[in-house]
Amino acid sequence: MSSHEVGPGLTKRTSRGGALTTNFSSEVFDNQVVPSSLGSISPVLRAAKEVEAEQPRVAYLCRFHAFEKAHRLDPSSTGRGVRQFKTALLQRLERDNAPSLAARVKKSDAREIQSFYQEYYENYVRSLDQGEQGDRVQLGKAYQTAEVLFEVLCAVNKTEKVEEVDPEIIAAAKDVQEKKEIYTPYNILPLDAAGASQPIMQLEEIKAAVAALWNTHGLNWPTLFEQHRQKAGDLDILDWLRAMFGFQKDNVRNQREHLILLLSNVHVRLVPKPEPFNQLDERAVDAVMHKLFKNYKTWCKFLGRKHNLRLPQQYQEVQQRKMLYMGLYLLIWGEAANIRFMPECLCFIFHNMSYELHGHLAGNVGTMTGDSIKPSYGGDEEAFLRKVITPLYRVIDKEAKKSRNGKAPHSSWCNYDDLNEYFWCFGPCFELPWLPQVEVY
Incomplete structure (x- = not known):
């Protein structure tokens, strides 16, 4: 075996078979x-x-x-x-x-x-x-x-x-x-101005889903976000949800692509074929909604509560409202971290946030302050992670430490299933205040 220098400080050794191995x-x-x-x-x-x-x-x-x-x-x-x-x-x-x-x-x-x-x-x-x-x-x-x-x-x-x-x-x-x-690197879809000419963005089903996501007609933006919106150009429904509920920017970017692909994959497989094909068919929207909210509706039915997927009277606003609900759920899921192991807890979070969303859209929230789009925990940057997810995670972390790395008897601490079971109980679940009264920072 021989060795030779290939650069300052880096030595590669060559075996007789020609394989190279690099030393640290x-x-x-x-x-x-x-x-x-x-x-x-x-x-x-x-x-x-x-x-x-x-x-x-x-x-x-x-x-x-x-x-x-x-x-x-x-x-x-x-x-x-x-x-x-x-x-x-x-x-x-x-x-x-x-x-x-x-x-x-x-x-x-x-x-x-x-x-x-x-x-x-x-x-x-x-x-x-x-x-x-x-x-x-x-x-x-x-x-x-x-x-x-x-x-x-x-x-x-x-x-x-x-x-x-x-x-x-x-x-x-x-x-x-x-x-x-x-020019930020992307996963599958180049959803920026520079990527509009890319072949994947020319597919009609992609265009249909993107167009539906860009329909922000009638949505009121916060004053500060409105100024940014005018500089940045057109923003979509997920940007509006971020402005209202304080989701993370990268989460919005990921879930935007996620939702577009979910909708376009169903849209392109519809039989009979949608006409016109470059407009998102309502059947595709309903199919994706059914998959996303099946567990949420089951949870509501079990607890005897009416779900908060409320649709407007005007037909032209129905698809936008459905997109808002799907976007909200995916954004909650995207930042939930370990809370994803507690699906009914996610249902509880969505149930309360969708209620607030309906109130904002109906104009019943924030009338005393003049700002109609701030949720109860405030819509500042990363507010959802800090004021909703982190307090819940700290409860999980506290319980996990009680286990003493699995040495403590199970009766002395709670795992994910035990904590999630709380959200299957009608009384305690809906007596829990929204939001958790915990100051994170």
């Missing part, structure tokens, strides 16, 4: 093998590797910034693999400092990275951005690298006490931030 070394962090607890520094290390050939000093500054972030995230290096990772990264920094400093063109690190950032933005990012003709994958990577470079630039300026940043750099950073959101 100081280069491992460049291959994105970072401890899970330090995942947020991976983009910084990827940016360092990308620019290293052209600008080694900037690559060094990126790795130095990654080391500082890693130390802030885990200062005592208690996480799995963190100590080894930080040691390898520090060794790499010590080795690269002198040669990268010798290769520096400008008089200071601040000027060096500012100069490179401008060059990278003007000569690479802008040349790639050709609208719908551009390469989405390459553009996404370029904007992410540019964002990282600006983050490192700000850190270097702070270290060297540089108070002013060139206005051109600030303008470029704002443009990068806006475009980065447009």
